[in-house]
Each structure stands twice: as structure tokens, then as C-alpha cells.
Amino acid sequence: MKRHLLSAADLTRDDAMLVLKTAEELRSLADRPIKKLPALRGRTVVNLFFEDSTRTRISFEAAAKRLSADVINFSAKGSSLSKGESLKDTALTLEAMGADAVVVRHGASGAPHRLAHSGWVRSSVVNAGDGTHEHPTQALLDAFTMWRHLGKDGARSGDNLEGRRVAIVGDVLHSRVARSNALLLQTLGAEVTLVAPPTLFPVGIDTWGVETSYDLDAVLPKADVVMMLRVQRERMNASFFPTAREYSRRYGLDGKRMRALQDHTIVMHPGPMVRGMEITADVADSDRSVIVEQVTNGVAVRMAVLYLLLSGANGSDHHGEAPESETDA
Amino acid sequence: MSAYLIRAVSILGGDATDLLLHGGVVAAIGADLTATGDTGDTVEIDGTGLVALPGLVDLHTHLREPGREDAETVESGTQAAALGGFTAVHAMANTEPVADTAGVVEQVWRLGREAGYCDVYPIGAVTVGLQGQQLAELGAMADSAARVRVFSDDGKCVSDAVLMRRALEYVKAFDGVIAQHAQEPRLTEGAQMNEGELSGRLGLTGWPAVAEEAIIARDCLLTAHVGSRLHVCHVSTAGSVEIVRDAKRKGWNVTAEACPHHLLLTDDLAQTYDPIYKVNPPLRTAADGAALRAGLADGTIDIVATDHAPHPHEDKDCEWAAAAFGMLGLETALSIVQETMVDPGLLDWEGVADRMSYAPARIGRIADHGRPIEVGAPANVVLYDPAARRTVVASESASLSRNTPYAGMELPGRVVATFLRGTATVLDGKLQ
Incomplete structure (x- = not known):
């Protein structure tokens, strides 16, 4: 794996499968009474959040702590965008504190990329969501969840997601989750169909290598996975769609549409959901819904990412404990 | 001497x-x-x-003084201009305070004379404070010691069609020209880079070509309607070149400029997320660059102008969205024109003299520059x-x-x- 995880495109298929398989082993920890490994003892992970995201932050925090890393949470609301302390100065401060990994959430697309490539820090940078760009660990946990349910020979033993059909529905234009998923799922061999009204597709979507559709009902019967994206009601104020009701009628997943799905098809959502907008309560709480499991899997996948980035175990005995003296490149 | x-x-x-x-x-x-x-x-x-070339004339320079002397002063900017081969620069109006009164344009003009590295011709703002609400005192600036002939709200578009019409009409009284920053504001809210395949992938809000082209088309029609003179700043798209070409074919009094960075650089540089490449209008595609070079070669694009836009280090040493738009240009303009136009055979040195000296002086109505090298x-x-x-x-x-x-x-x-x-x-x- 590369030293940083900035984009789902940074991962080869082997990298991604290594993360999923490592996450599978680490996930079993969740069922044990003592949920802690000494793998990252003495290493420091900084959660640098320029945007509020309690669920992503605590997921990374739980992941780092279960690997015995020291965790520093740095909530830096108001970046240089609002003339507060600059990203650079914040980064230099963290570097001075001896961070081994910086998990960064930022409202500006590319901010983690800047952090990793501007010479401000030497630590590994993990993108925990940047603007409308990417959210690679979300894509990994989504792929992990799909893989557990749909891996070729049933749960847990499948090789990858080859040939599986994934429909991602909603505000693709503003979604970092959609971008990272489109990249990673293609790497893993899945067939991705993005579904949205034309206003919520970015220009150039035809170059993404995915199918696109404006018609949710045509896509649902063929899908193995339906992933609903959060759609903010406020988007209607910028004329992306006329009203929230019209959006729900055309692109929301309700009980009636759910009945069109194949028996094995699962329903996903990266959260937080807008119930009644893109998804109804009966779908979100149905047996098909793996939304709560996504959260559990998120911790395991983030453990795997931190472990693989920080232990430097690439191709060696990556399930063993990381040598404590090892330093970053 | x-x-x-x-x-x-x-x-x-x-x-x-x-x-x-x-x-x-x-x-x-x-x-x-x-x-x-x-x-x-x-x-x-x-x-x-x-x-030997006639001293170059830049129709589009940001000297930042008064107000942002941390980024550039008239003295340092004219030094850079001289090193780039310029003997005259037009100083854009978006200073602090804005050059929207005779007092401010005379101050900039006087600072230029004191610096002595090249002649400074202040550009006056079209509207008070660049706010796009009310015409600035264009006549007072024209009559001032600075003898302003070029007016621009550069950095902002005169987007109101009535205001643009009035400005075009009004400057006819003193042979002025409106230099338009063509950017439809509603189509470019929060825009960060050229809208295209790459902006979608990078998650950076797109600046669509149509936002430039729609304004240029409107302004060409207005200019023809009122019989005035329009100059289009920093043309960046192939579609804009076509519109200007068509306006000229119709005999309308429209001139246009291209910037060195749009001739040489392309939008794929945004992949670095390094805001050194953030500029307004944004870097466009290779096809747009080719159209600009062809337009500059055939005279559709009249001039090269630098849009020299100094910014202090901290305004670029940050994340893309937080960074300022703009890049330096005075000291590299002639080299880039050689690289993109002369060396490939699109323009000879006579052509360079025209695009970088004669024509900009003509548009700016300055007599002492842009003259052939003659006894x-x-x-x-x-x-x-x-x-x-x-x-x-x-x-x-x-x-x-x-x-x-x-x-x-x-x-x-x-x-x-x-x-x-x-x-x-x-x-x-x-x-x-």
C-alpha cells in the first residue's frame, strides 16, 4: 500500500483485498470480551476534523484505541477558509507533537492531498472525507460489508466482488461517498450503476467507467446492492430538484420499490439518513438493511487501514504484531 | 543621458x-x-x-497598490515589467481603495512616474467599488492627469446588462473602452476550476465555459447595438474565440486578449490540488489552448495580456478552496509567447510586436508606446x-x-x- 490513503484510486485490487481480509480478522475482536490488540502501542494517531462528523471521528477513534495507539482528537472548526488558523499551521503543530498518522476530515476537496504532499507533515495521511471529493475508508467499509454478504461463495470466503451489481442512488454530484465507491468497486470488479436526476450528476460522469441512469425503477430489479446517498433538502433551493416530495417520489427507496428487489439484495446507506427523503423508515429498519452493520464494519476497516499504514506490513507477516522500533519512511 | x-x-x-x-x-x-x-x-x-522589439505594453496588470503593498507595489511591479520587456503597463482597478475616482487613478499614475521603470496607465473601475450597482465617475477619470481610457471591473463581471450597456455608451464621449471580465456570476458560484471531466473527479466546483461565452456574446451584441468599443479580458475558451471571431467578421468594434498561462497550461494541473495553478478564469483544456493559439495567430485574439496577479505566500500555501485566484506573468510572458507561438511557427516577431505592443497600445489609446522601431x-x-x-x-x-x-x-x-x-x-x- 501507499504511505497515504487519500483516494480510493490509491488502492490496487490486492491492496483493497488485503484491507478487507485484515478487517475480517480484526472484526472478530468485536465479539471478544477484551477488544484490544497491542499492534500500534506507542504510535500516535491524530484525528484532525475541520468539519463536524461525530460518527466518522468516533469510528476512527475506536479503531485506533483497539490497536492500542494513542489518540489525539483535534477539532479545528473554522479552517483558513474562515480566516482561522491555517491548515498548514495546524499541520505543523501536529507534526511537532509527533503524530504517526493524521486522519483528516476537511470541507475543502483536496485538503488531505495538500497535507500529504506539501512537506508540512511526515506522517501518514488518511482522508476521512474531503469536500465533495472522496471518502475512501467509507468505500472500504461499504465494500467490506458487501463482500461479507455477497462474496462469491457466500459470506467471508469470496475472493472479491467480481460481477456484482451495485446501484448507488442520490446526490452523486456532491457525494464523496459516491466517488470513492465508484472507484473502489470497479477495482474490485463490481458493476456500478449511479442513479440520480440529471442535475445531480457531475459533468464528465461518462468518463467514470460506470453505468448511469435517471430511472431508479429500471435499475432496482437487477441490483445486488442498493446504496442510498444522503440528499439534503436544501439542494432544492439551488434548483437541483423542484421539491423534496418530488425527489422522494422519483428517487426515494420506499417499501413498494423494495419489493422489486431480488431476495438476496441488501440495502445500504452511509449515514446520516434523511428518513422520508431518500429512504423510508420501513426500508431502513427492514431485514435487508445492513446500515447498522456498516457502522460496526467501519471500525474494523479503519483498524485495518491504520494497522496496514502504520505497521509497514506490506506483503510480510501482516497479522503479527508490528515491530515497535519501526519508523516511517 | x-x-x-x-x-x-x-x-x-x-x-x-x-x-x-x-x-x-x-x-x-x-x-x-x-x-x-x-x-x-x-x-x-x-x-x-x-x-529588437518595440517595448511591450501590458493591458492587464495588477500592481496591488494602494492597499496590498504586501503583494506588490507600483515600484516592484514595474520592475518585474521592465525585466519582462515591458515599457508600459495598465494597472487594474481592483485595489483598496478601488480605482474608481480621479484621486485614486492619479495616485497610481503618479507612483508609476516616480518608479520610472515603465509607464503606468491606470485602468478605472466601471462601477463604484466594483459593486456592479452604479457607474463610477468615468468622465472624471478620463479628464484626470491619468487620462484613463480603459475601464474595467476586472475580477468581477459587469453582469447587469443595463449597466453594461450604459457603460459602453457613456465611454463613447471620450473614446474609452470597457474591458470586460466575462463571467456570468450565477453560473460560477463557488467555482474553483474548469468544469469538465476533471472537476467532477476532483470534487472541485466547476467554472463552465458557457459562463464566459454567454457574457461575451451578450456584450458583443450590446457593443454593436450602441456602437461602442468592447475589449474582452482573458479569453479562455474555444467557444469564446469563435464568438469574437464572428463579431469581428460582422465588423463590430470588439478586441480580445489571451493570457500566457492560458496559452501554455491546462486544467489537468489542478490534479495536484496545488493552488499555484488556481486562476480566474481557470486553466482550460488542451483544445481550448489550441483554439486560443490559433485565434492569436489569425488576429481574432488581438493581444497577449499578462493578468499578472501577485499574491502573498500564505494566500497560496493552503488548501485549494481557500487560496486566492491568480498568478504572476510579467517576467515570463515573452518567453511563453515564444514557446507557444513563435517556435511552433504560429507567429513571427512582427506578429509578436503587434500582439504585445502595437495592438495593446492602440486599444489603450496611448500614443508613445506601441510604435514601430523607426527613426x-x-x-x-x-x-x-x-x-x-x-x-x-x-x-x-x-x-x-x-x-x-x-x-x-x-x-x-x-x-x-x-x-x-x-x-x-x-x-x-x-x-x-
Whole structure:
């Protein structure tokens, strides 16, 4: 794996499968009474959040702590965008504190990329969501969840997601989750169909290598996975769609549409959901819904990412404990 | 005042000849010239291999003074201009305070005279405070000591169609021109880079070509309707070139400029997320660049203008969305024109003189610049070595700012000397 995880495109298929398989082993920890490994003892992970995201932050925090890393949470609301302390100065401060990994959430697309490539820090940078760009660990946990349910020979033993059909529905234009998923799922061999009204597709979507559709009902019967994206009601104020009701009628997943799905098809959502907008309560709480499991899997996948980035175990005995003296490149 | 006798120089790429600058004018041109009477004061320069061009004229420079003297001053900006071969620059109005009164334009004009590195022609704002609400006192600026003829809200578009119409009409009284920053504001809210395949992938809000083209089309029609004069700043798209070409074919009084960075650089540089490449209008596609070069070659695009836009380090040393738009341009413009236009055979040196000196002076209505190198003409001359190659080093710039996108890039050509009315502002590549 590369030293940083900035984009789902940074991962080869082997990298991604290594993360999923490592996450599978680490996930079993969740069922044990003592949920802690000494793998990252003495290493420091900084959660640098320029945007509020309690669920992503605590997921990374739980992941780092279960690997015995020291965790520093740095909530830096108001970046240089609002003339507060600059990203650079914040980064230099963290570097001075001896961070081994910086998990960064930022409202500006590319901010983690800047952090990793501007010479401000030497630590590994993990993108925990940047603007409308990417959210690679979300894509990994989504792929992990799909893989557990749909891996070729049933749960847990499948090789990858080859040939599986994934429909991602909603505000693709503003979604970092959609971008990272489109990249990673293609790497893993899945067939991705993005579904949205034309206003919520970015220009150039035809170059993404995915199918696109404006018609949710045509896509649902063929899908193995339906992933609903959060759609903010406020988007209607910028004329992306006329009203929230019209959006729900055309692109929301309700009980009636759910009945069109194949028996094995699962329903996903990266959260937080807008119930009644893109998804109804009966779908979100149905047996098909793996939304709560996504959260559990998120911790395991983030453990795997931190472990693989920080232990430097690439191709060696990556399930063993990381040598404590090892330093970053 | 010294006289300069330049031996065996090629005027606009022609046969080698001697060129004598004396008394502020071109005193003599011809083979084997001898120095003037007071020979002791005559400096001889070996012009072998050098091209003599008329002093360059920039119609689009941000000198930042008054208000942002941390980014640039009239003095430092005109030093950079001289090093780039310019003898005249037009200073954009978006200073603090805005150059929207006779007082501010006269201050900038006076600072230029004091600096002495090149002539500074202030551009007046079209609207008060660049706010797009009310016309600034265009007549007062035209009548001031600065004799303003070019008016622009550059940085912002005069998007209100009625206001634009009135401005175009009003400046007819003193032969002014409205230099429009063509950017439909609603189509570009929060825009960060060229809208295309890449903006979608990078998650950066797109700046669509249509936002530029729609305004240019509207303004061309308005200009024809009221019989005025329009200049289009920093044309960046293939579609804009087509619209301007069509307007010219119809005989409308429309001129247009292209910036060196749009001739050379493309939007894929945004993949680095390094805001050194963030500029407004944004870097466009390779096809847009090709259309600009073709338009500049056939005269659809009248001039090259730098849009030299200095910014302090911290405004670029940050995440893309937080960074300022703009890049330096004065010291690299001629090299980039050589790289993109002359070396590929799209433009000869006569063409360069037209696009970078004669035409911008004509649009700006300045008489003492943009004149062919002829006996009796003001001695505004640049000596340029097209065979030289250099690697751009940001810290070597005379600008107070360092936001050049060309750092580390090898470019052809070197300005050897610049003369402003016979006085050397640059000799042997160094400021005098």
C-alpha cells in the first residue's frame, strides 16, 4: 500500500483485498470480551476534523484505541477558509507533537492531498472525507460489508466482488461517498450503476467507467446492492430538484420499490439518513438493511487501514504484531 | 543621458543592423553607425543574435497598490515589467481603495512616474467599488492627469446588462473602452476550476465555459447595438474565440486578449490540488489552448495580456478552496509567447510586436508606446535573446510575490535589455 490513503484510486485490487481480509480478522475482536490488540502501542494517531462528523471521528477513534495507539482528537472548526488558523499551521503543530498518522476530515476537496504532499507533515495521511471529493475508508467499509454478504461463495470466503451489481442512488454530484465507491468497486470488479436526476450528476460522469441512469425503477430489479446517498433538502433551493416530495417520489427507496428487489439484495446507506427523503423508515429498519452493520464494519476497516499504514506490513507477516522500533519512511 | 548603440541587432527578426538610441528617440538605424558627437557617453551593446522589439505594453496588470503593498507595489511591479520587456503597463482597478475616482487613478499614475521603470496607465473601475450597482465617475477619470481610457471591473463581471450597456455608451464621449471580465456570476458560484471531466473527479466546483461565452456574446451584441468599443479580458475558451471571431467578421468594434498561462497550461494541473495553478478564469483544456493559439495567430485574439496577479505566500500555501485566484506573468510572458507561438511557427516577431505592443497600445489609446522601431519614434525598445534558455526560479522575481506557476520550468528566451524613452531600465538582464 501507499504511505497515504487519500483516494480510493490509491488502492490496487490486492491492496483493497488485503484491507478487507485484515478487517475480517480484526472484526472478530468485536465479539471478544477484551477488544484490544497491542499492534500500534506507542504510535500516535491524530484525528484532525475541520468539519463536524461525530460518527466518522468516533469510528476512527475506536479503531485506533483497539490497536492500542494513542489518540489525539483535534477539532479545528473554522479552517483558513474562515480566516482561522491555517491548515498548514495546524499541520505543523501536529507534526511537532509527533503524530504517526493524521486522519483528516476537511470541507475543502483536496485538503488531505495538500497535507500529504506539501512537506508540512511526515506522517501518514488518511482522508476521512474531503469536500465533495472522496471518502475512501467509507468505500472500504461499504465494500467490506458487501463482500461479507455477497462474496462469491457466500459470506467471508469470496475472493472479491467480481460481477456484482451495485446501484448507488442520490446526490452523486456532491457525494464523496459516491466517488470513492465508484472507484473502489470497479477495482474490485463490481458493476456500478449511479442513479440520480440529471442535475445531480457531475459533468464528465461518462468518463467514470460506470453505468448511469435517471430511472431508479429500471435499475432496482437487477441490483445486488442498493446504496442510498444522503440528499439534503436544501439542494432544492439551488434548483437541483423542484421539491423534496418530488425527489422522494422519483428517487426515494420506499417499501413498494423494495419489493422489486431480488431476495438476496441488501440495502445500504452511509449515514446520516434523511428518513422520508431518500429512504423510508420501513426500508431502513427492514431485514435487508445492513446500515447498522456498516457502522460496526467501519471500525474494523479503519483498524485495518491504520494497522496496514502504520505497521509497514506490506506483503510480510501482516497479522503479527508490528515491530515497535519501526519508523516511517 | 547616455546613448546606446546596438550593433548587429535583428529588428523584428530582420537582417542584422545597427540601432542608435539617443535623446529619448530612435536616432538612427543602418549598417556601421558611428556614435553620436559626445562619444564618451555612448554605450555599445553587441546585438548579435538578439531580436529588437518595440517595448511591450501590458493591458492587464495588477500592481496591488494602494492597499496590498504586501503583494506588490507600483515600484516592484514595474520592475518585474521592465525585466519582462515591458515599457508600459495598465494597472487594474481592483485595489483598496478601488480605482474608481480621479484621486485614486492619479495616485497610481503618479507612483508609476516616480518608479520610472515603465509607464503606468491606470485602468478605472466601471462601477463604484466594483459593486456592479452604479457607474463610477468615468468622465472624471478620463479628464484626470491619468487620462484613463480603459475601464474595467476586472475580477468581477459587469453582469447587469443595463449597466453594461450604459457603460459602453457613456465611454463613447471620450473614446474609452470597457474591458470586460466575462463571467456570468450565477453560473460560477463557488467555482474553483474548469468544469469538465476533471472537476467532477476532483470534487472541485466547476467554472463552465458557457459562463464566459454567454457574457461575451451578450456584450458583443450590446457593443454593436450602441456602437461602442468592447475589449474582452482573458479569453479562455474555444467557444469564446469563435464568438469574437464572428463579431469581428460582422465588423463590430470588439478586441480580445489571451493570457500566457492560458496559452501554455491546462486544467489537468489542478490534479495536484496545488493552488499555484488556481486562476480566474481557470486553466482550460488542451483544445481550448489550441483554439486560443490559433485565434492569436489569425488576429481574432488581438493581444497577449499578462493578468499578472501577485499574491502573498500564505494566500497560496493552503488548501485549494481557500487560496486566492491568480498568478504572476510579467517576467515570463515573452518567453511563453515564444514557446507557444513563435517556435511552433504560429507567429513571427512582427506578429509578436503587434500582439504585445502595437495592438495593446492602440486599444489603450496611448500614443508613445506601441510604435514601430523607426527613426524618430520614442526609444521604447526591448532586446531579446531567443536562443537562450532558462529555468524559472520563483525567488529571482522582482515581484514581491512568488506565485509563479512556471517555477522549475525551462522556458526559451531571455530579455537582455529594456529601454524606456532611451533610458535603460534593464541591461544584461539586470535592473538598472
